[in-house]
Amino acid sequence: MKSTLLKKSFIKNKTYYYIFITASILILLSQFIFPSLLADDNYYKMVVANQYHNNLLAFLKFHYDFWSSRLIIEAVLSILVKYFWLWRILNSLIIVSLIAILNAYFNPAKNKTFLLFSILLLLLIPSQQLYETGWVATTLNYLWPVTFCLYGFYPIFKKLKDQRTLHLYDYLLTTPLLLFALNQEQVNICYFSFLLCTIVYIFVVHQKVFLLIPQLLISSLQLIFTFTTPGNTKRTAIEAANRFPDFIHYSLFHKIDLGFTAVGRMLFIENDFLITIFFIILVIMVFSKTNKISWRCLSLIPVSFNLLFIFFSSPNNKTIFNLLVPRFLSKITNTGTGAKLLSPLTWIPDFCFLISILAIVLSLFIIYRDISQKILFSIIFIMGILSKFIMGFSPTVWASGNRTGFITYICLVIILLSFLQIKLARRKV
Numbered sequence: 001m002k003s004t005l006l007k008k009s010f011i012k013n014k015t016y017y018y019i020f021i022t023a024s025i026l027i028l029l030s031q032f033i034f035p036s037l038l039a040d041d042n043y044y045k046m047v048v049a050n051q052y053h054n055n056l057l058a059f060l061k062f063h064y065d066f067w068s069s070r071l072i073i074e075a076v077l078s079i080l081v082k083y084f085w086l087w088r089i090l091n092s093l094i095i096v097s098l099i100a101i102l103n104a105y106f107n108p109a110k111n112k113t114f115l116l117f118s119i120l121l122l123l124l125i126p127s128q129q130l131y132e133t134g135w136v137a138t139t140l141n142y143l144w145p146v147t148f149c150l151y152g153f154y155p156i157f158k159k160l161k162d163q164r165t166l167h168l169y170d171y172l173l174t175t176p177l178l179l180f181a182l183n184q185e186q187v188n189i190c191y192f193s194f195l196l197c198t199i200v201y202i203f204v205v206h207q208k209v210f211l212l213i214p215q216l217l218i219s220s221l222q223l224i225f226t227f228t229t230p231g232n233t234k235r236t237a238i239e240a241a242n243r244f245p246d247f248i249h250y251s252l253f254h255k256i257d258l259g260f261t262a263v264g265r266m267l268f269i270e271n272d273f274l275i276t277i278f279f280i281i282l283v284i285m286v287f288s289k290t291n292k293i294s295w296r297c298l299s300l301i302p303v304s305f306n307l308l309f310i311f312f313s314s315p316n317n318k319t320i321f322n323l324l325v326p327r328f329l330s331k332i333t334n335t336g337t338g339a340k341l342l343s344p345l346t347w348i349p350d351f352c353f354l355i356s357i358l359a360i361v362l363s364l365f366i367i368y369r370d371i372s373q374k375i376l377f378s379i380i381f382i383m384g385i386l387s388k389f390i391m392g393f394s395p396t397v398w399a400s401g402n403r404t405g406f407i408t409y410i411c412l413v414i415i416l417l418s419f420l421q422i423k424l425a426r427r428k429v
């Protein structure tokens with residue numbers, strides 16, 4: 001019976017499957033052409049082999065005591081750097097799985113246009129996100145955990161959306177994925193926050209909150225483990241001394257300012273094609289949704305802010321914008337924006353960033369018709385912002401590079417896919 005249904009599904013959606021299979025083959029081939037062992041990959045390979053004589057437990061014990069709480073991730077990482085061919089295959093499967101799960105969430109009808117758009121959006125994520133500290137190290141710490149979280153939450157999504165019954169095997173299949181994914185503290189903080197929001201929603205709509213207890217328990221235990229691991233405290237001290245000596249003297253307000261600076265740089269200042277596309281499509285969606293001038297002008301704030309920095313950051317052309325924008329940018333430094341609590345004029349950069357972010361959230365409320373979608377996608381956007389903002393509380397806020405923005409990129413991709421879902425639904429009507 002199932003085989004017959006699968007055959008019918010394949011025949012009905014054969015173009016969709018042909019595209020998916022072709023993309024999967026190309027992804028596999030790309031993993032055998034481009035990546036090589038770099039940076040941290042070589043460190044893990046050499047240190048485990050030479051200093052610890054391939055004693056993985058001894059290596060993990062040292063890292064627990066002096067460096068990191070990511071023991072599950074680092075255990076897998078230490079194995080895969082020795083078998084790079086295996087990583088190539090597994091990483092190909094993860095990328096293909098990411099495409100598949102995004103389509104499972106937003107494209108159950110298997111629309112081929114949607115599939116192509118989802119692949120294109122993932123290709124627009126800067127490739128540096130996948131190899132900044134080494135291909136194996138970066139993908140295992142960012143790409144894999146984010147993908148596993150999407151799979152981990154999927155049974156809950158189906159339960160809330162389609163009233164699908166949750167089975168024991170749902171938990172058995174997703175628990176190992178979440179144990180790995182939530183071992184990455186940046187991912188876990190975002191996932192924990194999202195779970196809390198989901199629990200509030202479930203409580204409001206009078207569904208069974210206990211369905212989320214296993215996931216919340218895993219996330220909570222991982223957070224406790226992260227904050228009690230001695231290696232994390234020692235690493236923070238070492239990183240601060242080597243990379244950001246002044247960090248230990250920063251107040252809470254200064255760290256918040258640093259977080260806003262990290263978010264502002266990523267969203268509005270750095271020349272990033274995917275983010276600019278997101279802002280442009282956001283404007284198009286708002287314009288197609290409402291004729292109110294005030295709402296349309298609101299949606300133009302983020303893209304205007306972004307394009308100002310792209311086109312007028314040089315003082316060479318003597319327009320008024322070329323004079324003002326470089327002065328604004330001079331306030332955005334690696335130590336923050338220089339905001340002082342008792343000096344309101346110094347708040348201007350952070351205030352501009354905050355206004356632009358609020359404009360995006362309000363635009364999302366305009367775009368979506370259903371109140372649950374308004375809240376859901378606003379939370380997803382805020383979660384993406386949060387993932388970058390919390391880097392302001394780490395001395396590696398700049399040393400960690402662009403890879404710490406990977407969650408933000410995926411959140412933007414998810415929102416863009418939801419926009420396409422709206423457009424395709426309108427076509428059917």
